[in-house]
Amino acid sequence: xxxxxKGENGKNxxxxxxxxxxxxxxxxxxxxxxxxxxxxxxxxxxVTDIIMTHPHWDHIGGIILFPKAKVWMQKDxxxxxxxxxxxxxxxxxxxxxxxxxxxxxxxxxxxxxLVEGDxxxxxxxxxxxxxxxxxxxxxxxxxxxxxxxxxxxxxSDAIWYYYxxxxxLPVNLLFDPNAYVEAMKRMKTLVTNPDLIIPxxxxxxxxxxxxxxxxxxxxxx
Numbered sequence: 622x623x624x625x626x627k628g629e630n631g632k633n634x635x636x637x638x639x640x641x642x643x644x645x646x647x648x649x650x651x652x653x654x655x656x657x658x659x660x661x662x663x664x665x666x667x668v669t670d671i672i673m674t675h676p677h678w679d680h681i682g683g684i685i686l687f688p689k690a691k692v693w694m695q696k697d698x699x700x701x702x703x704x705x706x707x708x709x710x711x712x713x714x715x716x717x718x719x720x721x722x723x724x725x726x727x728x729x730x731x732x733x734x735l736v737e738g739d740x741x742x743x744x745x746x747x748x749x750x751x752x753x754x755x756x757x758x759x760x761x762x763x764x765x766x767x768x769x770x771x772x773x774x775x776x777s778d779a780i781w782y783y784y785x786x787x788x789x790l791p792v793n794l795l796f797d798p799n800a801y802v803e804a805m806k807r808m809k810t811l812v813t814n815p816d817l818i819i820p821x822x823x824x825x826x827x828x829x830x831x832x833x834x835x836x837x838x839x840x841x842x
Contacts, residue, residue: 622821623654623680624775624840625663626747626764633663634670634747635690636775640682652836653731660834668800672749674777674821675759676702676724677715677794685723693743696735699724701757706730715756715794737831742766748809753779753804754797761804763811772812773819773841779804780820817841 633813639654644838655665668687673694674680685693703721706713739751746816748766755778762775781792781803786805791798808818810842819826819840830838 622777622826623683624819625658625661625784632669633667633746634672634744635668635687636672637674637680637777638671638683638687640679641686642682645678650836653686657836664823670744672743672760673698674749674761674775674779674800677756677778678717679722680777681720682717684727685780691732691734692724692746693734693736693749694724695749695751695758695760696737697758698756698760699735700735701727706757712757712796736760750804750807752800752807753795754800755792755795757777757796759809770813771842772814773817774808774812776805776808777821780808780818782820782823783825784823786815786818786820790812 623639626634626636628634641653643651643653665687666689668690669683671687671690671692673692675698702716702727704718705711736749740748742748746765746767749760750763751760753759753761759779761777761779764773764775765771780786785792786809789802789805791801795801809815812818827836827838830840835840
């Protein structure tokens with residue numbers, strides 16, 4: 622999954638960018654992100670920003686589809702992905718080597734915005750948090766962070782399924798299971814409505830929220 626945040630200032634912000642080679646997912650229902658956005662009249666050049674939660678293949682592969690977007694990523698996650706992940710003692714599970722040149726190209730084009738640290742407002746009303754350790758330093762996103770009642774937390778893979786959140790169970794692709802569980806506990810303190818904590822891989826999302834188009838739902842107001 623990936624998410625579109627539409628700002629009142631004209632910004633179209635993606636949280637993650639999906640991937641291009643949909644054949645590798647094993648699902649016949651997978652649609653390329655640019656084609657999915659066409660269903661709601663968003664073209665690739667309309668996307669102003671992409672907030673990368675982490676560089677696993679199913680989240681980063683589509684960044685090359687959006688040529689004007691600034692890409693926001695944790696510096697430690699970027700450094701690990703282009704460096705130590707591929708060393709002898711590195712941890713490359715979930716990564717694809719062909720995605721490395723994509724993010725380096727974004728950097729050389731001056732579009733990469735590296736975020737350093739936890740609990741940082743990167744744009745008005747959008748705050749990022751770290752500590753989950755699903756990747757080396759993935760981030761999750763609090764939207765409408767200045768609102769008292771309408772906060773939405775996009776966990777992405779910091780929670781795979783509602784079952785993980787409800788039972789505080791880690792997934793099997795991570796660096797630190799204890800950190801993963803502690804992050805889920807923290808997420809519950811960041812929103813007033815736990816239904817607005819959104820996991821990254823749970824199809825229940827498509828039945829919990831109103832349908833906008835095929836495989837697209839609207840979360841929040």
